Amino acid sequence: MRMAPMIDMVFLLLIFFLVAAKWRPQEDFLPFQLPAAQAQHHKIGKPEPLIIRIFATETGCRVQIGRLHTVQIENQTIEADLVVLMEKIKDCLITQKRFVSDPIEIACEPPVKWEHLTKIYNLFFGAGLTDITFRMTE
Amino acid sequence: MHFKVWFLIFGFLFFALSAASANSLPAAEDINNLTESAKLTADTFMQESFKLRMGYEYAGQFLNQNDKNNLQKMAKRARNRLAAIEQEQRKLKQQIEDYEGDDWDAKYGSTRLWRKLSADLYTTTLSTCQIDFYLALSSQQPQRNKICKDILAQIDSLNKTYNAAYSQFLKAKTLTLLARTDPAYKPLVKKEFDWLSGCSDMQQSTAFRIAIERIKLLGETRPGRLNALAEELAQSSCADDIELVLCLAFLQRQYDPARFEKTIQFFPQTENFVGSLVLADLSNSVKQQQSLQQASVFEAELAILAAWGDENDNHKMLLDSLLSIDKFQTPLILYVAAAAFAESSPTKAANLLVQASKLQQLEKSDKLDIEACEIAKQAAQLAYNLFAEDSLHCQLALEAFENYCEIAGEKIDEELEYLYTVVLNDCGQAARSKELLQKIADSPAGNWRNRARLDLIIKAMRQTRNENPKQQNILLERLGNFILNCHGQDKTGNSLRNEAITIYCRSLLELKNEDSAQNVLTILAEAEATSGINLDLFRAQALQQLGRLDESVHYMLLAVRDDSGSLAGVVVELLAEVVDTIDRLQLQADDFDKMMQNCKKLADFSYVSLNDTGAGLILAEISIFEANKNQGKLLYVEKLLNNLAKDGNADDVDLLRCRARLLAEQGKFDEAAGLWSQICKIRKNDVPKTARRSWKWWRAKFYELHCCAKCTPTKKESILHTIEVLENSFQDIPPLWAKKLSLLKQQCR
Numbered sequence A: 001m002r003m004a005p006m007i008d009m010v011f012l013l014l015i016f017f018l019v020a021a022k023w024r025p026q027e028d029f030l031p032f033q034l035p036a037a038q039a040q041h042h043k044i045g046k047p048e049p050l051i052i053r054i055f056a057t058e059t060g061c062r063v064q065i066g067r068l069h070t071v072q073i074e075n076q077t078i079e080a081d082l083v084v085l086m087e088k089i090k091d092c093l094i095t096q097k098r099f100v101s102d103p104i105e106i107a108c109e110p111p112v113k114w115e116h117l118t119k120i121y122n123l124f125f126g127a128g129l130t131d132i133t134f135r136m137t138e
Numbered sequence B: 001m002h003f004k005v006w007f008l009i010f011g012f013l014f015f016a017l018s019a020a021s022a023n024s025l026p027a028a029e030d031i032n033n034l035t036e037s038a039k040l041t042a043d044t045f046m047q048e049s050f051k052l053r054m055g056y057e058y059a060g061q062f063l064n065q066n067d068k069n070n071l072q073k074m075a076k077r078a079r080n081r082l083a084a085i086e087q088e089q090r091k092l093k094q095q096i097e098d099y100e101g102d103d104w105d106a107k108y109g110s111t112r113l114w115r116k117l118s119a120d121l122y123t124t125t126l127s128t129c130q131i132d133f134y135l136a137l138s139s140q141q142p143q144r145n146k147i148c149k150d151i152l153a154q155i156d157s158l159n160k161t162y163n164a165a166y167s168q169f170l171k172a173k174t175l176t177l178l179a180r181t182d183p184a185y186k187p188l189v190k191k192e193f194d195w196l197s198g199c200s201d202m203q204q205s206t207a208f209r210i211a212i213e214r215i216k217l218l219g220e221t222r223p224g225r226l227n228a229l230a231e232e233l234a235q236s237s238c239a240d241d242i243e244l245v246l247c248l249a250f251l252q253r254q255y256d257p258a259r260f261e262k263t264i265q266f267f268p269q270t271e272n273f274v275g276s277l278v279l280a281d282l283s284n285s286v287k288q289q290q291s292l293q294q295a296s297v298f299e300a301e302l303a304i305l306a307a308w309g310d311e312n313d314n315h316k317m318l319l320d321s322l323l324s325i326d327k328f329q330t331p332l333i334l335y336v337a338a339a340a341f342a343e344s345s346p347t348k349a350a351n352l353l354v355q356a357s358k359l360q361q362l363e364k365s366d367k368l369d370i371e372a373c374e375i376a377k378q379a380a381q382l383a384y385n386l387f388a389e390d391s392l393h394c395q396l397a398l399e400a401f402e403n404y405c406e407i408a409g410e411k412i413d414e415e416l417e418y419l420y421t422v423v424l425n426d427c428g429q430a431a432r433s434k435e436l437l438q439k440i441a442d443s444p445a446g447n448w449r450n451r452a453r454l455d456l457i458i459k460a461m462r463q464t465r466n467e468n469p470k471q472q473n474i475l476l477e478r479l480g481n482f483i484l485n486c487h488g489q490d491k492t493g494n495s496l497r498n499e500a501i502t503i504y505c506r507s508l509l510e511l512k513n514e515d516s517a518q519n520v521l522t523i524l525a526e527a528e529a530t531s532g533i534n535l536d537l538f539r540a541q542a543l544q545q546l547g548r549l550d551e552s553v554h555y556m557l558l559a560v561r562d563d564s565g566s567l568a569g570v571v572v573e574l575l576a577e578v579v580d581t582i583d584r585l586q587l588q589a590d591d592f593d594k595m596m597q598n599c600k601k602l603a604d605f606s607y608v609s610l611n612d613t614g615a616g617l618i619l620a621e622i623s624i625f626e627a628n629k630n631q632g633k634l635l636y637v638e639k640l641l642n643n644l645a646k647d648g649n650a651d652d653v654d655l656l657r658c659r660a661r662l663l664a665e666q667g668k669f670d671e672a673a674g675l676w677s678q679i680c681k682i683r684k685n686d687v688p689k690t691a692r693r694s695w696k697w698w699r700a701k702f703y704e705l706h707c708c709a710k711c712t713p714t715k716k717e718s719i720l721h722t723i724e725v726l727e728n729s730f731q732d733i734p735p736l737w738a739k740k741l742s743l744l745k746q747q748c749r
Helices: A004-020 A078-095 A114-126 B002-023 B028-048 B050-059 B065-098 B104-109 B113-137 B143-161 B165-181 B183-198 B204-218 B225-235 B242-255 B257-266 B268-287 B297-307 B313-323 B331-341 B346-362 B372-389 B391-411 B414-426 B430-442 B449-464 B469-485 B491-511 B514-526 B535-545 B549-559 B568-580 B582-588 B592-610 B613-627 B631-647 B653-665 B669-683 B695-711 B713-729 B735-748
Strands: A050-057 A060-065 A069-074 A104-108 A132-134
Touching: A050 A114, A060 A078, A060 A114, A069 A078, A078 A114, A104 A114, A114 A132, B028 B050, B028 B065, B028 B113, B050 B065, B050 B242, B050 B268, B065 B113, B104 B113, B113 B143, B113 B165, B143 B165, B165 B183, B165 B204, B183 B204, B204 B225, B204 B242, B225 B242, B225 B257, B242 B257, B242 B268, B257 B268, B257 B297, B268 B297, B268 B313, B297 B313, B297 B331, B313 B331, B331 B346, B331 B372, B346 B372, B346 B391, B372 B391, B372 B414, B391 B414, B414 B430, B414 B449, B430 B449, B449 B469, B449 B491, B469 B491, B469 B514, B491 B514, B491 B535, B514 B535, B535 B549, B535 B568, B549 B568, B549 B592, B568 B582, B568 B592, B568 B613, B582 B592, B582 B613, B582 B735, B592 B613, B613 B631, B613 B653, B631 B653, B653 B669, B653 B695, B669 B695, B695 B713, B695 B735, B713 B735
Parallel strands: A050 A104, A104 A132
Antiparallel strands: A050 A060, A060 A069
């Protein structure tokens, strides 16, 4: 019996698999560390955020600033109403002795239109109120 | 030489034997010893076999096979012993008669030893015949006839030397025994008795025995002969001869049962013995499932008296059988049956006692020296015990108490009268119960008067509970007056006051208002000293309701002194309140450190008793205050908190608060502030749907800022600003925290 062809075939297959194999590193070969949650830490000792509640109405929305003021924003007169809102916010900050850097929390009801929310957000941001967060709902 | 030796040996032996023979001559002592032994053997047999022989006389047969076998064994043993003694006596007699010495007369003649030995031999032989008679009686045929014939031969042999009436009587009895199976002996028996009737030279007891046996055999030859004989016996010197009396009484039982009863009553010393015989006879009948109808009530009562106090199951069977027959339902039998069944079947026993008391009330039994009222009382007590165990016995208890009340009338026992009210109340007869309670309460004197009064108040309180607060207040006032008027350090007075104070205090403390709590303190101060009640516990609870927590803690510590853990729940409740208001207490308590030491002891007690996370957290929080910055103690708290965190939820708000307080005390203000901030977040929505913040949120916020202020000086401005914002954003800051924030603000400036 001639064995040489069979041995040739076996060697060929071995070389093929050795060349085609991918040598992957171990999964924990490169250790990494996720950044620690620091958000809570930053707020220790900080003032309580001013709560801005936005409720949807048939013709626009209603904005409640803390427990002090309520401003109605109508679709028809939105720009003028935003000016009034800004006035009320300013009054509130002064009354409560808040700084513009103090946190603001917006609690927005689901039916409120995106357009209204973005305009209010832009208004606050434009006025220098940069620490704005949104209340998360389940 | 050899011849001489042999001669000497034989000579010596002859001398020795002659000496021995001379030494073994009977002496007076030998004769007397044998006489005593014979007498003792015969007497012992008669005593030991007395019950068996009387049993035979009573029933005309052996009461059971065991009796027969036992008598046979005893008779065999005694007659063998007597036969051996007789043999010895004969041998001695022969030795005396063979003696040919010159001193014979001096030894046996003038001393009358030979005559005595002859008379003793006669007596021993006669005793053997007497025992043989009982051996024959307890033997089967043909052995019996053989023994009888031997007895007759022996007596005939005796009669050749001396013909005594007793030996002839024994002969007559033996012939009677033979005549039972062979009628040919009957004429001989009659002839013997006729001859004996003619004899006058005999002992009185023998004459009575002959008369009894003659009646047994031939019946009463003339009417009233038996009764006349009984009267003669009673008046004679033989009246103490129990065997004779019993033989006569048992004969009367066959001919005239009424006279039998009278004879037994006339000789009361025989009652117990006859009772035991009747008991054995009746028990035997029950075992063989025979009817007891034939027995008389008198006999049954005798048997029952003998069985009284004996917890034998056979006796219980006998009692059951007797109770199934109407005529045997007498007070004595019912009472004894009740006593026998009291443990195994108390319900049955109570019913029997009720029945016995009714019959005893109708006609008092002369054999039962217990009044009907006493029996009814026992029935009521037993029924009450059953009822107390299981209310299913309601009907039985009602019947027993009604019966007792009816029989006792005005002489009713106070305690049972009160227990009757309990039974009536629990058996749905509340109106009657109240009526009876009122009667007891209104009585001018009595130990149960106060008990009834208290019960009436408690009942009324239960009825008006949650319905009529005004009425409830009036009743509480009545209860208060009752406590103040219930005097005495005796067991009853103390126990009543104890119960009344407990109910009064609990009822008032349940109302949870300051006036009620104050009333509790007042009554505890004014009531007479009462033991067996934890007054300190009520004081502690009242003071807790009044907000005087430091005093409450002090009394609670006294209350748990001897407690094994049952008060742990109440202690935790108090400590939880202390922990909630600890910041206020820190400012207001007179001696906060002392209070914390007491709280620590209570917290240790509750944690050891309950061993749960809640008690552990309270212990940890109080320990922080008690430690007073002692690092060793704080380390212990840290370990405790770590253990609690393992067992429970690590994010539990109470656990976080404890950790925050601990970290602050350890000077780790940064970490403490972080935890307080976390608590603030959790507590933010304690008052939902409003912008208001809870008291606990304000506490957390204050400590968050307080810790922040201690972190680094650079943060002080920020803290100041935060406090200002808080003060201007919220109008409803709790005064304590408003004040503390204000102080903090001043510190930050």
